[in-house]
Amino acid sequence: MNRKSKKMFALTMSALMTTSLALAGCSGDEAGADGKVELTFMFRGNPEELKAYQATVKRFEEANKDVKVTMVQTAPDQYDTKLKSAIAGRKIPDVFFYNPAQVKAYVNSGVLLDITEAVETSEDVKLDDIWEKGVDKYRFDGKTLGEGAIYGLPKDLGPFALGYNKTMFEDAGIPLPDKDKPYTWDEFVDVAKQLTKDTNGDGKMDQYGTGFNVNWALQPFVWSNGADWINEDGTKVTIDDPKFIEALQFFVDQQLKHGITPSIGETQTLDTYQRWLKGQLAFFPVGPWDMAAFKEQLKFEYDLLPWP
Incomplete structure (x- = not known):
């Protein structure tokens, strides 16, 4: 299978799933016992995503009878480690997800294939239909990120809404948030304190107001x-701005001052995502990619509201 065909696998997957895949620049093509070309597709995701990708791969194989795709599903919290191990061992999957923060390193080390021509000439992928800044995250001209050749297409680009445990609010007798009138941060902290509780009287908190990942x-x-x-024209880092420092301190104070979020030690025992799934957090960021899984996994009602 030639490089153009391998590129089209990535592009076809992108078109079908409105998601992004990278293509390895140095992975070999191997034929199986049945004479078919074997390709590997490595991704992270929940069971609902697996079902979607299985359907996509099936459609791709039906359209390309000489190709067999092996799917490698990895838990989100293990994915980066396993991908880096595969790269270090030169066992790079043909198609895989990667973080845009890794574009420069992966291009410079020859891991990624330049898919610019294939993307721009493809009938399946319409760049005009994809958020421009999303595509730019996977551009690199050898010097400047965001410019030049394309080494992937965006996956999971979308907002984090703020989710809340509706059942927890109702059980506590606290009025539900008003979707048309966001909390102030002080109001948010006040409500979160009311929902941070030791429910069984053993001296340890069983539920928290929230558990934000920095x-x-x-x-x-x-x-x-x-x-x-950074400033508006992207020429200066501005994290020394007093307003930035104040916001970061307020973020930290959720744990150190207000006690509405688990400690570092507690999150090592059970991370905040798992605590949310177990119904132990009142507020938690929700991405659109989470919603299918939450429909099946959550044993409580939740809803979305604007950030304070």
Whole structure:
């Protein structure tokens, strides 16, 4: 199978799933016992995503009778480690997901294939239909990120809404949030304190107001305080702005001052995502990719509201 065919596998998957895949630049093509070309597709995701990808791969194989795709599903919290191990061992999957923060390193080390021509000439992928800044996250010209050749297409680009445990609110007799009138941060902390409880009287908290991950949930704190990581023209880092520092301190204070989020030690025992699934958090960020899984996994009612 030639490189163009391998590119089209990635592009076909992208078109069918409105998701992004990267293509390995140095993975070998091997034929199985049945004479079919064997390709590997490595991804992370929940069972609902697996079903969607199985359907996509089936459609691809039906359209390409000489190809067999082996799917490698990995738990989200293990994916990066396993992908890096595969790269280090030169057992790179043909198609895989990767974080845009890794574009530069993976291009420079020859891991990724330049798919620019295939993307731009494909009848299946319409760049005009994909958020431009999403595509730019996977561009690199050898010097500047966001410019030049394309080494992947965006996956899971979307907002984190703020989810809340509706059942927990109702059980506690606390009025449900007003979707048209966001909390102030002080109001949010006050409600979160009311929902941080030792429910069995053993001296340990059994539920918390929230459990935000700094990688995914610091942005609303910073932006709502009038700060940002860089200036508007992208020429200066601005994390020394007093407003940024104030927002970061407020984020940290949720644990150290207000006690509405689990400690670092507690999250090592059970991370906040799992606590949310178990109904132990009042508020938690919800991405659109989570919603199918939550429909099956959550044993409580939840809803969405704007960030404070």
